Amino acid sequence: MANAAAAQPELSNEVAVQIAGMNKWYGEFHVLRDINLTVYKGERIVICGPSGSGKSTLIRCINRLEEHQKGDIIVDGIPLTNDLKKIDEVRREVGMVFQHFNLFPHLTVLENCTLALIWVRKTPKREAEEIAMKYLKRVKIPEQAMKYPGQLSGGQQQRVAIARALCMNPRIMLFDEPTSALDPEMIKEVLEVMVDLAQSGMTMLCVTHEMGFARQVANRVIFMDQGQIVEQNAPKEFFSNPKSERTKLFLSQILH
Amino acid sequence: MTDMLAYVRTEDAPRLPPPGRVSGPVAWAKENLFPTPFSGLATVVLGALFLYILWTLFRWAVIDAAWTGADREVCSVEGAGACWPFIKAKFGQWVYGLYPIAERWRVDICLVVGLLTLVPLLMPSVPYKLWNILFFLAVYPVMTFILLSGGVFGLLPVDTPSWGGLTLTLVIAVTGIVASFPLGIVLALGRQSAMPVVSLLSTVFIEVVRGVPLITVLFIATAMFPLFLPPGWKFDELLMALVGVALFSAAYMAEVVRGGLQAIPKGQHEAAKALGLSYWKMMALIVLPQALKIVIPGIVNSFISLFKDTTLVTTIGLFDLLGIVQLGFQDPKWASPQTPNTSYFTLAILYWVFCFGMSRYSIYTERRLHTGHKR
Ligand SMILES: Nc1ncnc2c1ncn2[C@@H]1O[C@H](COP(=O)(O)OP(=O)(O)OP(=O)(O)O)[C@@H](O)[C@H]1O
Numbered sequence: 001m002a003n004a005a006a007a008q009p010e011l012s013n014e015v016a017v018q019i020a021g022m023n024k025w026y027g028e029f030h031v032l033r034d035i036n037l038t039v040y041k042g043e044r045i046v047i048c049g050p051s052g053s054g055k056s057t058l059i060r061c062i063n064r065l066e067e068h069q070k071g072d073i074i075v076d077g078i079p080l081t082n083d084l085k086k087i088d089e090v091r092r093e094v095g096m097v098f099q100h101f102n103l104f105p106h107l108t109v110l111e112n113c114t115l116a117l118i119w120v121r122k123t124p125k126r127e128a129e130e131i132a133m134k135y136l137k138r139v140k141i142p143e144q145a146m147k148y149p150g151q152l153s154g155g156q157q158q159r160v161a162i163a164r165a166l167c168m169n170p171r172i173m174l175f176d177e178p179t180s181a182l183d184p185e186m187i188k189e190v191l192e193v194m195v196d197l198a199q200s201g202m203t204m205l206c207v208t209h210e211m212g213f214a215r216q217v218a219n220r221v222i223f224m225d226q227g228q229i230v231e232q233n234a235p236k237e238f239f240s241n242p243k244s245e246r247t248k249l250f251l252s253q254i255l256h
Numbered sequence: 257m258t259d260m261l262a263y264v265r266t267e268d269a270p271r272l273p274p275p276g277r278v279s280g281p282v283a284w285a286k287e288n289l290f291p292t293p294f295s296g297l298a299t300v301v302l303g304a305l306f307l308y309i310l311w312t313l314f315r316w317a318v319i320d321a322a323w324t325g326a327d328r329e330v331c332s333v334e335g336a337g338a339c340w341p342f343i344k345a346k347f348g349q350w351v352y353g354l355y356p357i358a359e360r361w362r363v364d365i366c367l368v369v370g371l372l373t374l375v376p377l378l379m380p381s382v383p384y385k386l387w388n389i390l391f392f393l394a395v396y397p398v399m400t401f402i403l404l405s406g407g408v409f410g411l412l413p414v415d416t417p418s419w420g421g422l423t424l425t426l427v428i429a430v431t432g433i434v435a436s437f438p439l440g441i442v443l444a445l446g447r448q449s450a451m452p453v454v455s456l457l458s459t460v461f462i463e464v465v466r467g468v469p470l471i472t473v474l475f476i477a478t479a480m481f482p483l484f485l486p487p488g489w490k491f492d493e494l495l496m497a498l499v500g501v502a503l504f505s506a507a508y509m510a511e512v513v514r515g516g517l518q519a520i521p522k523g524q525h526e527a528a529k530a531l532g533l534s535y536w537k538m539m540a541l542i543v544l545p546q547a548l549k550i551v552i553p554g555i556v557n558s559f560i561s562l563f564k565d566t567t568l569v570t571t572i573g574l575f576d577l578l579g580i581v582q583l584g585f586q587d588p589k590w591a592s593p594q595t596p597n598t599s600y601f602t603l604a605i606l607y608w609v610f611c612f613g614m615s616r617y618s619i620y621t622e623r624r625l626h627t628g629h630k631r
């Protein structure tokens with residue numbers, strides 16, 4: 001990890017997420033095993049690995065959608081325990097984008113974006129709407145603000161979901177396979193927004209199999225298998241010179 | 257073989273109108289009523305039967321009916337139809353029950369104010385919803401209670417046993433609906449709660465109340481419950497009936513709402529949590545609005561059955577609309593074979609109008625809340 005940070009001198013030394021000796025079980029099933037990961041501020045990390053390897057579970061532990069049973073997770077200086085106040089604090093710092101968008105279908109696009117600002121951050125409605133429009137412009141769909149999610153295409157919905165998360169001004173963004181439910185021509189429009197976000201210096205943890213995206217913006221790629229981090233490296237090294245057999249096998253399967 | 261598979265279209269296929277689409281009443285009847293000889297026959301037979309019943313009903317209700325008269329004379333003649341003078345004579349009692357006639361204006365005020373509050377409340381375009389709801393839930397019940405029971409401000413006291421008729425039916429139904437709805441939501445959330453004690457208590461309550469007939473609940477509330485109270489304590493019968501009805505329908509409502517809660521994908525909870533919404537905000541802003549929308553038909557079903565179940569309070573000695581109508585049969589001045597027939601016929605129409613109204617309103621609400629095709 002230290003050399004990953006050293007290899008990217010433009011990164012700050014401030015730690016955004018610190019995971020140490022973390023383990024998680026689903027009942028008897030040991031789904032995450034001895035996870036150690038330090039994410040520095042401004043890092044863009046891509047997590048990949050075979051289905052069922054625990055990628056989603058890992059990033060969902062970071063905003064406590066899943067509870068870990070052993071080890072420590074410290075997000076932006078806040079340790080994640082059962083303390084509900086701390087969990088709320090962390091969730092306000094961390095934005096998340098899901099594979100299936102999870103927009104609120106009974107609210108308009110604009111209301112989707114302003115909801116948390118109004119009810120969590122207590123922002124006045126007018127101001128919240130201005131902020132929402134700013135981010136809707138940034139994801140290039142301000143004209144859809146008054147529509148309902150059910151009236152948008154998948155790519156548009158995912159961009160709304162990104163805008164919705166950005167409205168809360170998060171310090172860290174989590175993406176869980178944001179493009180894998182999309183048709184090919186829509187993947188591009190979502191990735192463009194994500195690249196733009198990465199270039200603005202956002203700390204990002206992104207589960208994705210879009211290797212082009214990983215090459216373009218990630219400064220670290222993490223490969224997971226069977227609940228463990230098997231290999232991590234800068235993307236160039238990771239793709240051209242994978243060390244572990246499992247990584248090689250995985251890369252040969254997804255890169256054809 | 258290969259040259260049979262390879263193919264290139266050389267000319268455009270013409271755009272034609274769809275086949276067999278006919279219009280006009282004759283064509284419609286031919287297609288829907290007489291498509292085959294057998295269905296044609298069925299149409300004729302069933303149609304004739306239907307017309308016959310309709311005609312008999314019309315003869316009974318209009319042609320042979322007695323329209324004016326002061327007592328049973330006009331209704332008990334041979335071959336008489338509906339006995340409308342009875343309905344006319346008793347209609348006041350149907351509405352006000354045994355409420356003192358000189359005091360009926362108090363009921364009128366309650367009914368009119370209730371209507372003036374409820375109608376704008378149900379119309380989405382009318383503003384001041386919050387004030388409207390506050391008035392309806394806080395001011396109106398107190399006002400109704402004071403006006404109806406009296407005893408203050410120089411109003412003649414009227415005990416609840418004298419309340420009756422449509423007034424009583426509406427008091428029970430509206431109280432039951434207004435109380436059971438939030439109670440049912442709380443119970444449904446309780447049953448799904450992660451806290452074992454809360455979940456257990458809600459489940460036990462729901463299962464116990466659902467497993468018992470409403471009549472039993474009413475008897476327990478009015479006859480058995482007072483036995484357990486310290487001597488000298490006494491609760492009003494009507495109050496106990498109201499509590500019984502509200503708790504009973506809350507248990508059903510809870511299960512209806514739980515059905516809706518289960519239909520909401522987990523992703524909605526997760527997205528709400530990830531944005532930092534607390535449990536209550538997540539429920540109030542994200543989950544319940546969607547869940548309740550899905551179960552509108554079930555909710556209205558509960559309301560309708562509650563409205564009709566209010567008739568069961570006759571068994572504990574209260575005269576709701578049905579009770580007061582049946583009381584009227586005992587009036588020797590009007591005793592005739594057609595008196596009950598006409599009364600039940602009218603009663604059925606009255607209940608149907610209320611229930612159909614609720615049903616139509618729910619369909620309207622469903623349409624209004626529809627926001628697009630996907631989940
Ligand atoms: N709620 C749960 N209860 C029990 N087991 C679960 C639960 N959620 C996930 N699992 C299991 O945990 C393992 C890791 O799941 P996870 O969703 O993190 O995998 P993933 O790497 O994201 O896979 P995919 O690429 O398919 O999304 C899987 O074997 C899965 O079956």
Ligand SMILES: [Mg+2]
Binds near residue numbers: 055056057176177
């Ligand atoms: Mg996953």
